Each structure stands twice: as structure tokens, then as C-alpha cells.
Amino acid sequence: MTVYLLRRLIQAAGVVLAMSLLVFLGVYAIGDPVEILISPDADQIERERAIRSLGLDLPLWEQYLVFLGKALQGDLGRSFVFNEPALRLILDRMPATLELAVGATVAAIIIGLPLGLYAGLRPDSAVSKAIMAGSILGFSLPTFWVGLMLIMVFAVQLGWLPSTGRGETVEVLGVRWSFLTWNGLSHMILPAINLSLFKISLVIRLTRAGVREAMLMDYVKFARAKGLSPNRVVFVHVFKNILIPVVTVVGLEFGGTIAFSVVTESIFAWPGMGKLIIDSINVLDRPVMVAYLMVIVLMFVVINLVVDITYTVLDPRVRLEGKA
Amino acid sequence: MAGTAHAAAGALLSALVLAPGGARAQQAALTMAVGAPVTSLDPHYHQLSPNNAAASMIFDRLVNTDHQSRMVPGLATEWRVVEPTVWEFKLRPGVRFHNGQEFTADDVAFTIARVPNVPNSPSSFAIYTRPIREVQVVDPLTIRFRTEMPYPLMPMDMSNLFILDRQTHEGAATEDFNGGRAAVGTGPFRVVSHRNGDRIEFERNDAYWGDRPAFARVNYRMITNDAARTAALLAGDVEFIDQVPTSDLAKLRGDQRVALSEATGMRIIFLGLDHMRTDASPFVTDNNGQPLPRNPLKDVRVRRALSLAIDRHAIVDRVMEGAATPSGQYLPAGIYSHVPGLEAPRADPDAARRLLAEAGYPQGFRIQLNGPNDRYINDSRIIQAVGQMWTRIGVRTAVEAQPWPTFIGRAGRQEFSAFLVGWGSNPEGSHPLRNLSATWDRERGWGASNRGRYSNPELDRMIEQALSELDDAKREKILQDAQRLAMEDVAIIPLHIQTNIWAMRRNLAHTARADELTRAQDVRPAAAATSR
Numbered sequence: 001m002t003v004y005l006l007r008r009l010i011q012a013a014g015v016v017l018a019m020s021l022l023v024f025l026g027v028y029a030i031g032d033p034v035e036i037l038i039s040p041d042a043d044q045i046e047r048e049r050a051i052r053s054l055g056l057d058l059p060l061w062e063q064y065l066v067f068l069g070k071a072l073q074g075d076l077g078r079s080f081v082f083n084e085p086a087l088r089l090i091l092d093r094m095p096a097t098l099e100l101a102v103g104a105t106v107a108a109i110i111i112g113l114p115l116g117l118y119a120g121l122r123p124d125s126a127v128s129k130a131i132m133a134g135s136i137l138g139f140s141l142p143t144f145w146v147g148l149m150l151i152m153v154f155a156v157q158l159g160w161l162p163s164t165g166r167g168e169t170v171e172v173l174g175v176r177w178s179f180l181t182w183n184g185l186s187h188m189i190l191p192a193i194n195l196s197l198f199k200i201s202l203v204i205r206l207t208r209a210g211v212r213e214a215m216l217m218d219y220v221k222f223a224r225a226k227g228l229s230p231n232r233v234v235f236v237h238v239f240k241n242i243l244i245p246v247v248t249v250v251g252l253e254f255g256g257t258i259a260f261s262v263v264t265e266s267i268f269a270w271p272g273m274g275k276l277i278i279d280s281i282n283v284l285d286r287p288v289m290v291a292y293l294m295v296i297v298l299m300f301v302v303i304n305l306v307v308d309i310t311y312t313v314l315d316p317r318v319r320l321e322g323k324a
Numbered sequence: 325m326a327g328t329a330h331a332a333a334g335a336l337l338s339a340l341v342l343a344p345g346g347a348r349a350q351q352a353a354l355t356m357a358v359g360a361p362v363t364s365l366d367p368h369y370h371q372l373s374p375n376n377a378a379a380s381m382i383f384d385r386l387v388n389t390d391h392q393s394r395m396v397p398g399l400a401t402e403w404r405v406v407e408p409t410v411w412e413f414k415l416r417p418g419v420r421f422h423n424g425q426e427f428t429a430d431d432v433a434f435t436i437a438r439v440p441n442v443p444n445s446p447s448s449f450a451i452y453t454r455p456i457r458e459v460q461v462v463d464p465l466t467i468r469f470r471t472e473m474p475y476p477l478m479p480m481d482m483s484n485l486f487i488l489d490r491q492t493h494e495g496a497a498t499e500d501f502n503g504g505r506a507a508v509g510t511g512p513f514r515v516v517s518h519r520n521g522d523r524i525e526f527e528r529n530d531a532y533w534g535d536r537p538a539f540a541r542v543n544y545r546m547i548t549n550d551a552a553r554t555a556a557l558l559a560g561d562v563e564f565i566d567q568v569p570t571s572d573l574a575k576l577r578g579d580q581r582v583a584l585s586e587a588t589g590m591r592i593i594f595l596g597l598d599h600m601r602t603d604a605s606p607f608v609t610d611n612n613g614q615p616l617p618r619n620p621l622k623d624v625r626v627r628r629a630l631s632l633a634i635d636r637h638a639i640v641d642r643v644m645e646g647a648a649t650p651s652g653q654y655l656p657a658g659i660y661s662h663v664p665g666l667e668a669p670r671a672d673p674d675a676a677r678r679l680l681a682e683a684g685y686p687q688g689f690r691i692q693l694n695g696p697n698d699r700y701i702n703d704s705r706i707i708q709a710v711g712q713m714w715t716r717i718g719v720r721t722a723v724e725a726q727p728w729p730t731f732i733g734r735a736g737r738q739e740f741s742a743f744l745v746g747w748g749s750n751p752e753g754s755h756p757l758r759n760l761s762a763t764w765d766r767e768r769g770w771g772a773s774n775r776g777r778y779s780n781p782e783l784d785r786m787i788e789q790a791l792s793e794l795d796d797a798k799r800e801k802i803l804q805d806a807q808r809l810a811m812e813d814v815a816i817i818p819l820h821i822q823t824n825i826w827a828m829r830r831n832l833a834h835t836a837r838a839d840e841l842t843r844a845q846d847v848r849p850a851a852a853a854t855s856r
Contacts, residue, residue, distance in 0.1 A: 031733035037446035039371035043769025155559040163559040269547040271522035
């Protein structure tokens with residue numbers, strides 16, 4: 001287990017390094033942050049001062065080495081825009097994104113699994129067909145459009161829920177959470193639904209496919225022949241076996257939601273990391289972009305690790321040392 | 325002011341009348357949403373409109389500007405030239421910072437010293453303090469600035485600098501401001517809390533020396549997505565928004581719950597041309613796609629033809645949904661040094677074709693017009709429209725729109741032949757002239773945004789003359805002549821000046837500002853007569 005963890009960490013470090021290099025080169029190729037950040041009033045002397053002050057006068061390789069040196073000491077640089085440590089900016093906004101992502105993922109599991117199970121066990125019923133048709137909508141409607149429609153219907157027309165923002169928050173252990181107040185929770189509902197529609201559909205489809213396949217397997221037939229109750233057959237034998245693909249996909253989706261819920265966060269003015277990264281890309285705020293992607297890589301490594309460990313719990317045949 | 329008193333009386337009346345009906349009637353709090361995020365509360369960190377808007381709620385300047393960008397007394401009550409190279413500012417007595425510290429001339433001296441020394445600033449305010457050679461505190465309420473040369477722009481420069489307190493802000497870093505701790509000024513609002521990129525909460529400074537704001541508490545939110553901002557207004561989550569997208573204008577005008585406020589802005593949208601190359605220009609070819617040996621854009625007849633080909637009124641009506649004013653010069657009417665009688669050219673394709681033929685291009689040529697697609701209102705649609713109008717006179721135009729970060733870098737390296745950009749002006753003709761059309765000169769700091777590298781020694785001479793003329797009336801005359809010259813020579817092709825638009829719930833009224841700043845002190849409850 002330790003060797004396995006160590007190996008994973010080394011892999012992660014390699015990916016982070018490659019990522020930082022790519023971002024550096026990419027941002028360099030796109031354009032000059034100073035051209036975007038500088039006031040149009042600035043004259044040539046002020047422009048040169050700004051370039052020096054942001055360390056952009058050095059050759060690219062030297063900028064990169066300076067960055068690496070500082071990163072090894074835990075300093076990922078300061079945002080050009082906010083003049084604050086990039087890492088702190090990101091961590092400040094992480095709770096907002098995390099609670100949204102958790103809300104969406106939990107909704108996906110709570111709604112998706114039962115519906116998928118039902119559709120898998122009774123594939124020919126009208127309800128199942130309706131569920132499957134609905135899931136196609138969940139897949140294919142663009143998040144952007146659905147988000148705006150949710151706002152139009154539930155906030156503007158019906159006035160049931162607030163349209164945007166995060167609402168009241170409660171500070172717990174120095175971190176602000178909004179799911180602890182009714183006001184905060186009501187602000188969360190629409191964006192969480194918007195994020196979870198796709199995931200619900202995904203879970204429904206995976207579960208249904210898994211169930212339909214498992215129901216034909218010998219062990220299910222055997223369990224039935226043994227005279228086990230249908231409930232026990234479904235919820236113990238079938239359920240456990242279909243969970244592995246579901247856990248894998250939900251895990252990856254969870255990571256994706258944290259990292260790239262840019263569209264939903266922009267539409268709902270949700271002050272999370274997705275909004276930060278898109279704003280930073282627009283003004284070529286390189287320190288934030290690099291730090292963000294590094295945080296994301298680490299997060300995916302951790303999520304994949306958790307997924308792998310979950311496998312061993314679900315399926316005793318899986319051994320961590322054997323893979324990797 | 326009488327207007328404010330009226331509004332306040334009206335609000336009181338409507339509150340009395342509506343009192344049984346709703347809690348909204350006598351509201352003490354205002355929730356507003358802006359489209360561009362405030363990135364820092366340090367007023368000297370980043371010269372950026374959204375930051376300046378927030379700063380002008382918290383801090384004051386020596387010289388404030390009114391809604392039409394005219395200079396009015398701020399922390400200075402009067403200013404004058406005592407010697408050609410010395411400006412004197414008399415300061416307002418009895419002003420206190422939010423924490424009770426007294427405002428004196430020493431604080432001004434401290435501010436001038438701090439401005440060029442803000443670490444990591446991506447765009448500092450040092451351009452406004454650089455002309456000052458020496459600061460002299462004459463007495464606690466009098467300060468003098470000595471300059472190398474006579475410098476007429478001193479009051480305007482001072483209208484860009486927010487004043488800090490030496491006792492409070494000595495050693496304060498940008499982060500201290502962002503955390504709210506150092507965000508202490510003399511302005512009409514004090515900061516209660518600040519969440520970067522999300523919202524700022526303000527409360528009224530009841531000890532403010534100027535007009536008392538109408539609202540005791542203000543929630544200043546940032547909603548960058550246009551559709552979401554409009555939806556938040558319609559849903560009633562916010563009561564006031566800025567940067568209303570032109571595509572929503574028709575709908576909002578017809579909505580009984582919403583009122584709009586508009587002001588002609590100071591931002592001109594124009595086309596820059598390649599004046600630098602005499603030989604082949606990168607995106608100009610003959611009709612067979614072969615490079616032309618000479619750059620046709622160097623010929624003033626060609627430039628005039630290109631300007632005459634454009635139907636500015638059509639662009640304003642159809643692309644901008646009316647939210648702009650066609651322009652034939654740098655500044656809008658009503659602003660100091662605007663040139664009276666210099667109208668936006670009327671579209672005349674026939675005259676344009678004749679000019680092209682005269683210049684030796686009876687069959688026209690091909691050109692590519694570049695522009696951003698995410699920077700100015702409807703930018704990519706404007707260049708498409710211009711492209712069609714140019715093609716109509718025989719200049720076959722390809723259009724390419726790019727995201728701003730990519731576009732602006734290339735424009736700054738003179739990679740384009742023709743390109744669309746915008747310019748937000750100060751209310752003084754020398755500002756656009758010196759930055760956009762003066763010869764590029766690093767030493768003098770001229771032509772920094774002259775991306776087409778236009779150069780006209782006669783124009784430079786006039787700008788220089790204006791910049792040393794301390795008499796406002798004489799300077800205005802010189803600046804008007806200079807602008808006339810630049811426009812006759814088609815240094816740039818002006819298209820239109822944007823209209824700034826805000827939208828609010830019907831129960832509010834707003835004084836629209838030419839300078840695009842969105843501030844809570846400009847919002848008040850609507851008078852009873854106009855509220856529904």
C-alpha cells in the first residue's frame with residue numbers, strides 16, 4: 001500500500017511539472033498580460049515599469065526557473081490582478097465550489113441510482129421508457145441554456161428561488177459554508193440542479209446497463225434458485241456488482257465538476273474556482289492559471305486514489321499492489 | 325442640492341403613501357450588480373474603471389468629476405496657478421477619514437509619495453504624479469506642486485488620484501485594503517466587508533462632507549454574465565445593474581417594473597489604420613491576392629474614401645440598437661475641447677469610389693479588417709458591418725475577430741492593416757490626441773496607444789503647444805484646431821461614441837455618468853411622481 005501511494009505521488013509530481021510548463025508556454029503564446037492589464041492611459045515608461053514589476057522582462061526560461069524555485073518553497077506566485085498569493089485566492093474559493101459539487105454529486109446518486117435500478121429491472125414498462133427518454137435530455141441539453149431557463153422559470157417567472165449569488169454563509173472552522181442556512185441553501189438549489197442534470201442521466205444509464213447485464217449472470221440465477229428474496233438478490237448481489245463502473249464515473253465526474261464548472265458558476269455568479277479560472281484566463285493572469293491547474297492535478301490524483309480504494313471495498317478481488 | 329432634497333422628499337412621501345403596502349417602500353438598503361469585477365480596494369494598485377468606481381465610493385480626490393465629467397471641488401475647494409510651474413490647491417477644512425483621522429495637506433503629500441511605490445502594480449497611477457517635481461506643504465490646508473514645465477493638466481491628473489491618510493496607510497499593502505482593514509477614506513461610504521470578485525458591502529458615512537447618499541447600506545455585487553445580471557434584476561434579487569446588454573434593451577424598455585438611465589459616454593470606437601509602412605502592408609493585396617508594392621493607406625484620399633464608405637447611422641441603429649452616437653471626432657458634444665460643427669461624415673459611397681479612383685485604385689483592392697470579439701459592445705458585429713460597407717465601394721474586405729488577449733498583442737506589434745479598437749477619454753482633447761495620434765515617442769510618453777503609428781509633425785507641434793498653454797480658453801482653441809487637422813488627415817476613422825446604460829427597478833432613479841463609473845451615491849429612490 002505504501003509503495004503504491006508513493007508511486008502515485010511521484011506520478012502526480014511529474015504531471016504537475018509538465019502541466020506548469022505547458023501553461024507557461026501556452027500563456028506566453030497567447031499574448032502579453034501587460035497589454036491587457038495596463039491602463040490605456042499608461043505611457044511607454046509606465047508600460048516598461050509594469051513589465052518589470054510583474055517579472056515579464058526576463059526570458060521565458062528564466063521566468064520558469066524563478067517560478068519553479070519559488071514553487072518548491074510553497075510559493076506559487078502572486079496574482080497579477082489581485083496582488084494576492086495565487087494559492088490563497090484559489091483555496092478561498094474552493095469551499096464554494098466544493099459544496100456545489102458535492103450537492104450535485106449527491107443529487108446524482110440519490111436520484112440517478114434508484115431510477116436506473118428501476119429502469120434496469122423493468123426495462124419494458126412505460127415509466128422506464130420515460131426515465132430513459134428524460135436522461136437523453138439531461139445529456140444533450142447544453143448546461144448554459146438549461147441554467148438560463150432555470151433562472152427564467154424559477155427566479156424570474158415564479159420567484160421561488162434567488163437567481164444568482166451565494167446568499168448567506170455560516171463560518172465553520174474558518175471556512176464559509178452556505179448549505180447551513182436556509183437562505184444559502186436556497187441559493188444553492190438552482191446551480192446544483194444545473195450541474196447535476198448531466199450526472200443524473202449518466203448514473204441512470206450506467207446503472208440500468210449494469211443491472212440488465214447482471215440480471216442475466218449465473219450468480220443471480222443461482223441466488224434466485226437458492227430461494228433468496230428478490231430484494232436481497234437486487235440490493236445485495238446485483239447492486240454491489242454494478243457499483244464499480246458507477247463509482248469510477250462518479251469519481252471522475254466529481255473531479256470534473258470541481259475543476260470545470262465554469263459555465264454554471266458564471267451564469268449563477270457563484271463565487272467559486274470555476275469563475276476565478278475563467279476570469280484569470282481572460283486577463284492572462286498566469287500565476288493563478290498555473291496554480292489552479294496544479295491544484296486540480298493534485299485533486300484528481302487524490303480522487304482517483306479514493307476511487308481505487310473504494311474498489312477494494314466493493315470487490316475483494318481487487319488488490320492495489322497488483323496494479324499501478 | 326435642490327434635486328436631492330426633492331428626491332428625498334418624494335421618497336418620504338411615497339414611503340408614507342405606501343407604508344401599509346410593503347416593506348420595500350422605505351428601503352434603507354440597496355443591492356446593485358456590476359458587470360466587471362472590482363479586483364482590488366487599494367485605490368493606487370490598478371488603474372481600472374471598476375476599481376475606480378468602488379474607490380470613488382470609499383475615497384475622495386482633490387478634484388472630483390460630476391456626471392458630465394466636469395471638474396468640481398473635491399477635497400480641494402479651489403486650485404490655481406501661482407507661478408507658471410507651480411499649482412496651488414486649497415484644501416477642504418474639517419474633513420475626517422472614516423476612522424476619525426483629520427484630513428490635511430500632509431496626507432496629500434503622503435498620497436503623492438505612495439502612488440509610484442505600490443508593489444507589483446500591473447498599471448500604476450504614477451503617470452499622474454510624474455510631472456510633479458516637488459511637493460510643498462504650505463500650511464495644513466494649502467499644498468503646492470512644482471513642475472518642470474508649465475503643466476495645464478494638473479487638476480485633471482488630480483481628478484484621478486484618491487487621497488489616503490498618512491497615519492492610517494503608512495506601510496499599508498494592497499492586501500490590507502482588500503481585507504477591508506485599510507479601506508478607509510473620506511468618501512460617502514465605508515467598507516463593511518469585501519469578498520474578492522463576489523461582493524462588497526458598504527454602509528453610509530454619516531459624517532460625509534458632501535451630499536448625503538440616499539441609502540444607509542449598499543450591497544455591491546459582481547455578476548459578470550450579461551444574461552444573469554439582467555435576470556437578477558428582473559427577479560428582483562438586485563435592484564440596479566450596469567452594462568445592460570444591447571440585446572436586452574428592447575425588452576427592458578417595455579417592462580413596467582424597470583427603468584433605464586442613459587448617458588453618452590466618453591468611449592469612442594474607431595478604426596486604426598497602418599500608417600507605418602510605405603511599402604506593402606500585411607493585410608492589403610490587389611484584387612488577385614498579390615501584395616501591393618505601396619501601402620494605399622498612406623494616401624489620405626484612400627483613408628477618406630474608407631471613412632466615407634461607412635454608414636455610421638446604420639451601425640448605430642442596427643448593430644448598436646441605438647445605444648451609441650455616430651461620431652466624426654474623438655470627444656462627444658458638451659465636453660471641453662469638443663470641436664463644434666465637426667459632424668460624423670454621412671455615408672457617400674459614390675464620393676468614396678471617386679476618391680479611390682483619384683488615388684489610383686479604380687478597381688479597389690483587398691484588405692483584412694481585424695478586431696476583438698469580447699471587448700467592446702458588439703465589436704465583432706461592427707467590423708462585419710464595416711467590412712460590407714467597404715466591399716460596397718470596391719475595397720473587398722475580409723473580417724477577422726479574435727479574443728482580446730490575442731488581438732491586442734498583435735495590434736500593439738503593428739501586425740494589422742486595419743483594426744477596430746476603443747478609447748475611453750478624459751474630458752480634454754489632448755488626452756486622445758497625445759495617446760492615439762501623436763507620433764510614437766518613448767521619451768515624451770506620446771503615442772503609447774498609437775497602434776497604427778500615425779505621425780504628423782504639424783499635429784505634434786500643436787499638441788505640444790496645447791500642453792504648455794495654461795489658459796483653458798486658449799488651450800481649447802488649439803486643441804480644437806489640432807483635432808480638426810487630425811480628422812482632415814484621417815489619423816483614425818471614428819465610428820461612434822458608446823452610450824452608457826444602467827437599468828433599475830422602477831422605484832429607483834439614477835444620475836447617469838459619462839465616465840461609466842457605477843456608484844451607489846448616484847442612485848436614489850425615485851420621486852413619487854415618476855414611480856408606479
